[in-house]
Amino acid sequence: MSFARRTCFNYRWILSCLRIIGLESFLVFAFRIIGVLRALIPLGTLTLLASEVLLITSAFTLASYLTMEVDPTVYLLYDSGLTQIGIVVLTIVAGLEFHDLYSHARVTFRLRLLQQLCFTVGCAFLAQGLLGYLNPNLRVPIRVMMLGSALALPAMLGWRLVYSRYSVELLARQRLLLFGRGGLLNEIGKFIGEHPEMGLSVVGYIDDVHPTGAALPGGKCLGRASALLEIAQSTRPDRIVVGMLPSSPSAAMKDLLELQLAGARIEKAGATYERLMARVSINELRPEQLICSGEMDPDKRQLFYQNIAHVLIAAVALVFMLPIVLLIAAAVKLSSAGPVLVRERRIGLDGVLFTRYRFRTLATVPPAASAPRDTNAYPRLTPVGRFLRRFRLDQLPELYNVIRGDMAIAGPYPERPEWIPALSSRIPFYAQRQSVRPGMTGWAQIKREAEVEDTLRALEYDLYYIKNLSLFLDMYIIFYALKGVLLSPGEY
Numbered sequence: 311m312s313f314a315r316r317t318c319f320n321y322r323w324i325l326s327c328l329r330i331i332g333l334e335s336f337l338v339f340a341f342r343i344i345g346v347l348r349a350l351i352p353l354g355t356l357t358l359l360a361s362e363v364l365l366i367t368s369a370f371t372l373a374s375y376l377t378m379e380v381d382p383t384v385y386l387l388y389d390s391g392l393t394q395i396g397i398v399v400l401t402i403v404a405g406l407e408f409h410d411l412y413s414h415a416r417v418t419f420r421l422r423l424l425q426q427l428c429f430t431v432g433c434a435f436l437a438q439g440l441l442g443y444l445n446p447n448l449r450v451p452i453r454v455m456m457l458g459s460a461l462a463l464p465a466m467l468g469w470r471l472v473y474s475r476y477s478v479e480l481l482a483r484q485r486l487l488l489f490g491r492g493g494l495l496n497e498i499g500k501f502i503g504e505h506p507e508m509g510l511s512v513v514g515y516i517d518d519v520h521p522t523g524a525a526l527p528g529g530k531c532l533g534r535a536s537a538l539l540e541i542a543q544s545t546r547p548d549r550i551v552v553g554m555l556p557s558s559p560s561a562a563m564k565d566l567l568e569l570q571l572a573g574a575r576i577e578k579a580g581a582t583y584e585r586l587m588a589r590v591s592i593n594e595l596r597p598e599q600l601i602c603s604g605e606m607d608p609d610k611r612q613l614f615y616q617n618i619a620h621v622l623i624a625a626v627a628l629v630f631m632l633p634i635v636l637l638i639a640a641a642v643k644l645s646s647a648g649p650v651l652v653r654e655r656r657i658g659l660d661g662v663l664f665t666r667y668r669f670r671t672l673a674t675v676p677p678a679a680s681a682p683r684d685t686n687a688y689p690r691l692t693p694v695g696r697f698l699r700r701f702r703l704d705q706l707p708e709l710y711n712v713i714r715g716d717m718a719i720a721g722p723y724p725e726r727p728e729w730i731p732a733l734s735s736r737i738p739f740y741a742q743r744q745s746v747r748p749g750m751t752g753w754a755q756i757k758r759e760a761e762v763e764d765t766l767r768a769l770e771y772d773l774y775y776i777k778n779l780s781l782f783l784d785m786y787i788i789f790y791a792l793k794g795v796l797l798s799p800g801e802y
Contacts, residue, residue, distance in 0.1 A: 354507030355412050358473055359403070359408075365465050366402055370395045370458035377453040394450045401437045405430030415507060417474040427466055431459050478768055486582075487513045487545060488529070489538060490553030490562075494579045494591055498551065499528030501586055508586065513545045518556045538565045542574065550693035553579040588753075589770035590777060592738060607640070608654070608746050608779045617747070619781055620719045624712035635706055638669055638698065645694040651707055656724035659747045664716040666724055667707035671695025702795050708750045720787040721749025722772040737765065743772050746779065751791040753783075 366552050373392060385391040406412060409426045417423050435455065442449040450458070486502070488495045490545045495515065502510045512529035516538055520531040532541050535556035541551065550569065555562045570576050595606075628635070639650045651667050658664045691699070698704040711717040717724065722743045723734070734740045754771035775783065775789030 323585070339608055344665055354415065354509055357509075358415055359412060361469065361473075362466060363399055363403060365469060366399045366462045367395060369462035369465055370398060370454060372458075373458035373461060377451075377457055388755045390447060392446055395458075397441070397448060398438070398450055398455070401434045402430055402462070405433045407522045408797060411470075415470070415474060417471055420471070422471060424467060427463055431463055434459070470520055483509050483511045484548040485511050485545070487516065487542060487547035487550045488553065488579075489516045489530075489535070489550055489566075490555055491517045491519050492554040492579065492593075494525050494583055494594060495551065495553040498579065498582055498586065499526060503528035505586075506790060510586075513547045514541075516541055535562055538562065539568065542569055547574075549575045549577055549582075551579050551582045552576050584774065588757075588774055589767070590768060591771040592773075595739060595773070606742055606745075606773060606777055608776050612779045612781070613746065615781060616718060616779070617715065618783060620712055620784070621715070623719060624709040628706075628709045628713070631706060634703075638703060638706065641694050642669055642692075642698075646673050646692045655727055656748065657727050657744060658716050658724065659744065661730075661741075661744050663727060664714075665713070666711055666717070669695075669698055669704040669788070671698050671704050704761075705750055712750065716747070718747040718749045718784075719751070720775075720784040720791075721747050721752050722775070723752060723755065723768070724748035733765065737769060739773065740769060742776065743769065746776055749787075751787060751789055756787055756790040756794065 356590050368583060371386065374395075376384060378385050382391075386395075397487060398789060406426075409430065411423075411426060438449055438455060486498075498516070499512050502508060502512055514529045515526050516530035516532055520526065522531055522533050524531045532545070534700055535558070550566070552566065560699070566576055578594070580591050583589075583591045583594065590606075642650050648670055652670045652672075654666045654668065655663055656666045671691055672692055672695060678800055725743075725748075730741075752772065753775035754768040757771055775787075
């Protein structure tokens, strides 16, 4: 039996064993989570996160050795010491993330960084005080907490200053050679140049459009496509990213195949774009990816699990928020004339119409008979409505839509039915958004950059969400949506 046949046989035998013991689905889920993590957490962010977790843990461990009257080893290993320190570390890391100190690791103002670190450590003290009322066994002793914080605070400040200054040199950067033509390669090069925390650099471009030496986003043109083999041999990139092939595609394919057989890593530009920017390029998406491979079809099991999990979360949230819901309903009713709830027709899963419920935020003042249609006599935000929109509280009735199965907590934005025909005719694959339930928030909504206001760009984020649908991604979206409400409230 040949090596290839033996390998194939062993692979199938391993898959059969995994299927029998029920681990195949777990491995598929684990690889999906790893793929999402690679897109959500850049190498630089992961490096900073891991180093600070180690730094904070070491500070509190050292504090326990310096302050404990009993054997610190007994406290750490047998008296839940490591668990207590782990809770403190988790609290501090969450506070740092709430201040965007992982997504924006560059230090531009040292005093502000010190204020943010002090505030985060103060929140950790507050969390310890609250935890002491719930379960005293999970609270770190006050002496360990005091000394550990005193050690961790300057250590984090110093490490962040060093990391901000030398992050480019500290990261083991992957070198990318961009081959071919098309705007997608330029977007990739520009993104890499603007995000050094990704741990990537552009060796250069190879195409037949620009002259050799021409400056391009993130690099320069190294030569024509016919010189691919020589340039790849001299630059030795870690990965070759291929866009649209040049005018002689057969020669380019031959050179790329030769490089791949020699061990070079070759990747399509669309895959690199998706991994770096966490969105699917509409320009690179082909109908056969939807028809034949089902690449953009959401996993049916994930949809089933999502529906159950989101209904449970919505039900629990609605029970706990019921006093606030009643208070808001009374405020809306008393502040201005009109109904408490607004009913809007929206497009849901598989194009089914449903009614979305929200608290009314606009004054229902009918216009005068002689007033022109663009005057201020038409509906406008009420003071209560402005407050509700600022903190997204007008969306609380949508929890009822989630319980009914019309919506999910995370998903694409629910569009008006009258807009769908025009959008579907102008934007390719727009109807693919209807393969999942619309959400109260979503992947496109938490990416509130200026470019996301473009419908096409928002669709790219929605398609990425559909392709990588998982409960882990939903929890990530919910976390950042709550973070936006707490730290960056505003009307949208």
